[in-house]
Amino acid sequence: MIELINISKIFRSGIHEFSALKNINLKVAPGEIFGIIGKSGAGKSTLIRCVNLLERPTQGDVIVAKKNLTTLSETELRHSRRQIGMIFQHFNLLGTRTVFENVALPLELQGLSKKQITEKVMPLLTLTQLEDKHNAYPADLSGGQKQRVAIARALACEPKVLLCDEATSALDLHTTKSILDLLKDINAKLNLSILLITHEIEVVKEICDRVALIDQGEIIEENDIYSFFTQPQTSLAYEFIKTSLKHDLPFNLKDKLFEHPVANSQAILRIIFHGQAAAEPFIAHLMQDFGIKLNILQANIEFLKKEALGIMIVKTINAHDKLDQAMAYLKTKNVNVEILGYANAI
Amino acid sequence: MPMLYEFLTATWQTLYMVFISGLLAIIFGLPLGVLLLITRHQQISENKYLNGMVGGMVNAIRSIPFIILLVALIPLTRLIVGTSIGTTAAIVPLSIAAIPFFGRIVESALSEVSQGLLEVGNAMGATPFQIIRKILIPEARPAIINGITLMLVNLIGYSAMAGAIGGGGLGDLAIRYGYQRFDVNIMIATIIILIIMVQCLQLVGDFIAKKLLHR
Numbered sequence A: 001m002i003e004l005i006n007i008s009k010i011f012r013s014g015i016h017e018f019s020a021l022k023n024i025n026l027k028v029a030p031g032e033i034f035g036i037i038g039k040s041g042a043g044k045s046t047l048i049r050c051v052n053l054l055e056r057p058t059q060g061d062v063i064v065a066k067k068n069l070t071t072l073s074e075t076e077l078r079h080s081r082r083q084i085g086m087i088f089q090h091f092n093l094l095g096t097r098t099v100f101e102n103v104a105l106p107l108e109l110q111g112l113s114k115k116q117i118t119e120k121v122m123p124l125l126t127l128t129q130l131e132d133k134h135n136a137y138p139a140d141l142s143g144g145q146k147q148r149v150a151i152a153r154a155l156a157c158e159p160k161v162l163l164c165d166e167a168t169s170a171l172d173l174h175t176t177k178s179i180l181d182l183l184k185d186i187n188a189k190l191n192l193s194i195l196l197i198t199h200e201i202e203v204v205k206e207i208c209d210r211v212a213l214i215d216q217g218e219i220i221e222e223n224d225i226y227s228f229f230t231q232p233q234t235s236l237a238y239e240f241i242k243t244s245l246k247h248d249l250p251f252n253l254k255d256k257l258f259e260h261p262v263a264n265s266q267a268i269l270r271i272i273f274h275g276q277a278a279a280e281p282f283i284a285h286l287m288q289d290f291g292i293k294l295n296i297l298q299a300n301i302e303f304l305k306k307e308a309l310g311i312m313i314v315k316t317i318n319a320h321d322k323l324d325q326a327m328a329y330l331k332t333k334n335v336n337v338e339i340l341g342y343a344n345a346i
Numbered sequence B: 001m002p003m004l005y006e007f008l009t010a011t012w013q014t015l016y017m018v019f020i021s022g023l024l025a026i027i028f029g030l031p032l033g034v035l036l037l038i039t040r041h042q043q044i045s046e047n048k049y050l051n052g053m054v055g056g057m058v059n060a061i062r063s064i065p066f067i068i069l070l071v072a073l074i075p076l077t078r079l080i081v082g083t084s085i086g087t088t089a090a091i092v093p094l095s096i097a098a099i100p101f102f103g104r105i106v107e108s109a110l111s112e113v114s115q116g117l118l119e120v121g122n123a124m125g126a127t128p129f130q131i132i133r134k135i136l137i138p139e140a141r142p143a144i145i146n147g148i149t150l151m152l153v154n155l156i157g158y159s160a161m162a163g164a165i166g167g168g169g170l171g172d173l174a175i176r177y178g179y180q181r182f183d184v185n186i187m188i189a190t191i192i193i194l195i196i197m198v199q200c201l202q203l204v205g206d207f208i209a210k211k212l213l214h215r
């Protein structure tokens, strides 16, 4: 639905050149929620603004709904932009317009009649739970309500794509959750592709199907959400996820770990499972079929976009030569297992 | 009561001068202000030369003391109105002084509209004209209303000067009776009427601006 091909952006001021985006390639499938995460100044806003050409890339092609936006005339581009909704960190509502009138604005710009506008706006206010606020002015709304108005407004022209520039960064935890739920809801109901940028890993964890990590204008990692959380490839990705998932060994064990087996040592495993695997009683299997007992040192269940992700750190007891077989068995069950090290038996 | 009649006429003349020239200033000053803003650096239709030229003209007119403008514009006034004396004639210099003043007020009011809102317009696929009409001007309305009040109050003062050189109105009355015949009571009475006028204007202006602000 969105395809960015070889996007580069160079900001020039006088003789200074700053390369804000470097060779970005990205594909967002129809109906997908795609997250871009990165630290402040990484180029996230610049990147998302390139998608509707609020920022013109210095080089590269932007294809949205099969149209190459970079080659369109001004008029054609304006037309295409109507199919791309956008919401912002600071909501950007018109203070002199009511909630209803704010949502109606894009429709007015298209020259729709009053009756047509009402017919389109009212269901959107219902969808975003704002019916009773339709006559209020933005100044009288809470942050979450303002963002709902902005979402309703972005949906007014029935876009195929929704861009979210730090849509929840100005909101508290609880409100963030409700806005993310709303985004999930419209993604499902309207089969809308959503591209969102954020610096909060919790947002990614909550709603994204895929995620890309951007650092200094480059995408350094891209993956589906499970792989991203369970097998981070870069240290930056690891840094992001470790604030959100309990991944690590309990610290009192960390120091006592050997890299290789020694006499009487036991393997410490990290077992990560999700989806179908979570339904299998694989711990029981390990015991029955391989005679391996597990001592659970740490376990927790995380939710990645509604699906459970279990992370366990276990000490094997009397695994010995059966360990390799057992690990192979787990892998056939789509359970991700990894030897973290070896510790003494006691 | 010939004196009361003179007061009523003079008040009417002042109101007439102020409101007609105010109206003209709004009609011409609003597009002027829009032009000054949109041609600025990094604005909707950036144009350094046009902005420099129009801005320069605005500054030039605004730097001429009104009393001199009044005299300098006599030929133009004659051309437009047919005479350079009288209330209607005074409207020409008053408007010409007020247009650039109001233009700058509009420009500054529009520049206060957040860049984010213009971005919203762009992202929605609005044309530059739609952005100006549907976003820029409506969002700047409270500030523009305050500017109109300010301009009208200034025009009351300027109209008194115009009156002094034959334009009529309260200024003319105050000078003829108060200054030339040392009639202090008349002087005080005109000042009181002027104060009431300004006060009312300010109240109405503030009220409208507040209504539009929604804050």
Ligand SMILES: Nc1ncnc2c1ncn2[C@@H]1O[C@H](COP(=O)(O)OP(=O)(O)OP(=O)(O)O)[C@@H](O)[C@H]1O
Binding pocket: A011, A012, A018, A020, A038, A039, A040, A041, A042, A043, A044, A045, A046, A047, A199
């Ligand atoms: N118009 C501009 N001119 C020059 N440099 C710019 C411009 N816009 C952005 N930059 C630079 O590009 C880099 C990326 O900026 P961008 O706003 O995309 O970062 P970001 O990832 O969105 O950060 P944040 O999380 O703080 O919003 C920054 O170093 C910024 O200074």
Ligand SMILES: [Mg+2]
Binding pocket: A044, A045, A046, A166
């Ligand atoms: Mg940003």
